[in-house]
Amino acid sequence: MNTNQKIASVFLTSRFRQLIVAVLSVTFGISMYVAMNSFMAGVNDTQTEITFTAMPHIKIYNDPPEDFQMISPAPADSNTLLMVNNARNIRYTEGITDVDAIKKNLANVDKLFGYTAQINQNVFIRNGVSRASANLSGIETQSENQLFKTADYLVEGDLFDLDKRANGIILGVGLAKRIGAGKGDNVVISTSEGVSKTFKIVGLIETGAVTSDRSRAIVSIQMARQLLSHNRSYATELLVNIDDYNEARDVASNIAQITEYKVEPWQVGNSQLDSSSLLRDIIAISVSLTILIVAGFGIYNIMNMTVNEKIKEIAILNAMGFSGKDVIEIFLLQSIIIGFIGGITGLIFGNIIVQIIDLVPFEIGTMTTLPVSYRSSDYLMAFGFGIIITFIAGYLPARKASKVDPVEILRG
Amino acid sequence: MTALAVQNVSKYFYEPVEFQVLKNISFDIQRGEFVAIVGKSGSGKSTLLYLLSTMDTDYQGDIALNGTPITGLSQGELAAFRNAHIGFVFQFHYLLADFTVLDNVMLPALKLKQKRKEEIEHKAMELLTLLDIKGHEHKKASKISGGQQQRVAIARALINSPAIIMGDEPTGNLDTQNTQIVFDTFQQLAREQGQTIISVTHDEEFAQKCDRIIELSDGEVV
Numbered sequence: 335m336n337t338n339q340k341i342a343s344v345f346l347t348s349r350f351r352q353l354i355v356a357v358l359s360v361t362f363g364i365s366m367y368v369a370m371n372s373f374m375a376g377v378n379d380t381q382t383e384i385t386f387t388a389m390p391h392i393k394i395y396n397d398p399p400e401d402f403q404m405i406s407p408a409p410a411d412s413n414t415l416l417m418v419n420n421a422r423n424i425r426y427t428e429g430i431t432d433v434d435a436i437k438k439n440l441a442n443v444d445k446l447f448g449y450t451a452q453i454n455q456n457v458f459i460r461n462g463v464s465r466a467s468a469n470l471s472g473i474e475t476q477s478e479n480q481l482f483k484t485a486d487y488l489v490e491g492d493l494f495d496l497d498k499r500a501n502g503i504i505l506g507v508g509l510a511k512r513i514g515a516g517k518g519d520n521v522v523i524s525t526s527e528g529v530s531k532t533f534k535i536v537g538l539i540e541t542g543a544v545t546s547d548r549s550r551a552i553v554s555i556q557m558a559r560q561l562l563s564h565n566r567s568y569a570t571e572l573l574v575n576i577d578d579y580n581e582a583r584d585v586a587s588n589i590a591q592i593t594e595y596k597v598e599p600w601q602v603g604n605s606q607l608d609s610s611s612l613l614r615d616i617i618a619i620s621v622s623l624t625i626l627i628v629a630g631f632g633i634y635n636i637m638n639m640t641v642n643e644k645i646k647e648i649a650i651l652n653a654m655g656f657s658g659k660d661v662i663e664i665f666l667l668q669s670i671i672i673g674f675i676g677g678i679t680g681l682i683f684g685n686i687i688v689q690i691i692d693l694v695p696f697e698i699g700t701m702t703t704l705p706v707s708y709r710s711s712d713y714l715m716a717f718g719f720g721i722i723i724t725f726i727a728g729y730l731p732a733r734k735a736s737k738v739d740p741v742e743i744l745r746g
Numbered sequence: 747m748t749a750l751a752v753q754n755v756s757k758y759f760y761e762p763v764e765f766q767v768l769k770n771i772s773f774d775i776q777r778g779e780f781v782a783i784v785g786k787s788g789s790g791k792s793t794l795l796y797l798l799s800t801m802d803t804d805y806q807g808d809i810a811l812n813g814t815p816i817t818g819l820s821q822g823e824l825a826a827f828r829n830a831h832i833g834f835v836f837q838f839h840y841l842l843a844d845f846t847v848l849d850n851v852m853l854p855a856l857k858l859k860q861k862r863k864e865e866i867e868h869k870a871m872e873l874l875t876l877l878d879i880k881g882h883e884h885k886k887a888s889k890i891s892g893g894q895q896q897r898v899a900i901a902r903a904l905i906n907s908p909a910i911i912m913g914d915e916p917t918g919n920l921d922t923q924n925t926q927i928v929f930d931t932f933q934q935l936a937r938e939q940g941q942t943i944i945s946v947t948h949d950e951e952f953a954q955k956c957d958r959i960i961e962l963s964d965g966e967v968v
Contacts, residue, residue, distance in 0.1 A: 337853065337856040337857050337859075340849075340856075341853075344842075344844050344845055344849075345844065348844035646840065647842050647843075649840075650840045650841075650842060651842075651853075652801065652825065653799070653801060653828065653834050653840075654828070654829065654834070654853060654854045654857065654902070655825050655826060655827075655828040655829020655830070655832075655854060655857055655858070656825060656829075656857060657821065657822045657825035657826070658821055658822070658825075659822065660825075660857075740801050741796045741801050741802045744796075744801075744836060744840070744914075745792060745796065745914075
């Protein structure tokens with residue numbers, strides 16, 4: 335320990351209660367920062383998780399081309415008038431006819447987490463006299479589960495029974511309730527083409543997204559192809575998940591280069607999700623920074639008082655040959671030590687608060703307790719901001735201390 | 747050898763009204779001299795001492811200490827100069843209350859960093875023994891008597907073996923017995939170690955016993 339550090343530590347420990355108060359203000363600020371941001375991150379993560387239970391990061395499907403061509407080329411001669419009546423943009427094919435070929439190409443794209451093909455079709459579902467419209471999904475159970483953890487949301491039955499029983503079907507709990515059916519019951523599906531088939535309910539699913547739970551019916555993709563009379567590589571859409579959903583736009587533009595079909599990242603048409611996450615983050619950071627700044631004022635106040643109290647000592651140190659720079663170092667060190675101790679205890683205390691929030695019961699939808707997330711970046715940021723603020727709050731009084739005129743003080 | 751050279755030094759106060767405190771003062775002090783600066787209140791003797799101490803830099807004229815011109819040096823350079831070459835004893839002891847007696851004495855030497863900590867501690871103990879404060883070295887500076895505190899302040903002033911020791915009424919607050927101890931210590935230092943001592947004092951008796959008296963009146967040397 336050098337001389338300035340020694341003096342700083344003696345000054346600091348000689349006013350023990352002041353030290354504790356200063357440290358506590360930093361502790362409070364930093365723990366609030368950690369708690370607020372962990373909570374907000376938890377909320378955002380839960381929101382995202384619910385959103386992505388049914389929605390993929392990137393969707394590949396058949397869409398009529400946006401830039402359709404005129405049926406005949408524009409005449410070169412200005413004396414000729416071209417008239418085309420009732421021009422329409424016609425989709426020549428339905429769905430993706432050869433999904434296996436696209437899957438093969440996807441293997442070369444970076445940052446993919448997984449992909450699965452689906453056949454989606456609006457159908458009628460009947461249980462005796464009860465009738466409802468439903469959104470029938472033919473899924474590939476293995477890869478579907480890899481992407482959306484579908485099996486976790488089954489409240490009854492087993493997702494993989496769809497592979498074992500050709501006529502098995504899984505209904506959303508809301509849909510099952512609408513038609514008054516339960517597990518083990520038989521229901522009839524009728525397609526718009528007029529085909530009807532009887533299925534047995536092998537499971538019920540609840541994701542928490544109410545609209546989807548009220549209309550969802552799941553069968554295996556082979557069964558869907560059979561029902562809708564399509565070839566064995568047919569799908570209406572190919573769903574792709576990537577490692578980081580924030581990069582969906584970039585990856586989507588990569589995929590667009592290897593396929594003719596429309597490639598759509600999730601942000602298109604879901605910008606409200608994007609913006610609400612961002613807004614929550616802004617609120618969390620601004621509130622917690624405000625708390626930290628208030629803690630900074632606390633330190634500023636205490637250090638200012640300390641400088642005023644020690645003004646005679648500063649003059650003596652000056653007379654003994656300590657320069658203004660030494661005095662700044664002595665007082666700045668004190669606030670940095672306060673910031674450091676407060677920072678460490680703040681992180682610990684913040685973590686405890688987060689764990690308590692994690693235990694608070696909150697039973698809405700699929701949640702049982704308040705959502706929190708444990709991210710090391712929150713802790714690093716809290717500590718970083720804490721140190722920066724204590725540094726600034728300590729520097730101003732320290733500079734004032736270095737400007738003390740020893741003659742004025744020593745002459746009395 | 748000249749320990750201190752003052753040439754044509756003037757100083758003004760501007761608050762509350764402009765007023766010339768020191769008027770063209772010039773004098774030299776030789777090495778090993780024990781000098782008292784006397785004068786009535788307001789004669790400018792303390793002001794002069796603080797100019798000599800290098801802490802007050804707002805003056806006209808030239809001051810050289812130990813052959814080094816100090817006029818115009820930066821605050822940082824002056825602080826380093828004070829640390830190495832000047833020791834102070836004030837009217838009030840002005841120790842650092844939160845530190846132990848030993849730490850108070852050692853601080854200027856720790857700052858100077860010319861010796862190892864063990865050597866500094868040894869030197870500090872020697873000085874404390876010399877000034878008869880041995881046995882109190884681990885007490886807080888605020889927990890010993892006024893006379894003892896003043897002697898600790900002297901020990902602190904001596905730790906770096908400064909060429910010049912400055913006192914601002916060093917005995918102003920002491921009883922006869924302690925005054926005698928302080929005076930004897932100073933005299934011994936001047937005689938035996940060749941250290942120059944400049945002391946502002948009100949005490950006639952103290953001044954009479956010094957080698958030389960510089961008397962100020964209305965900002966001029968009489």
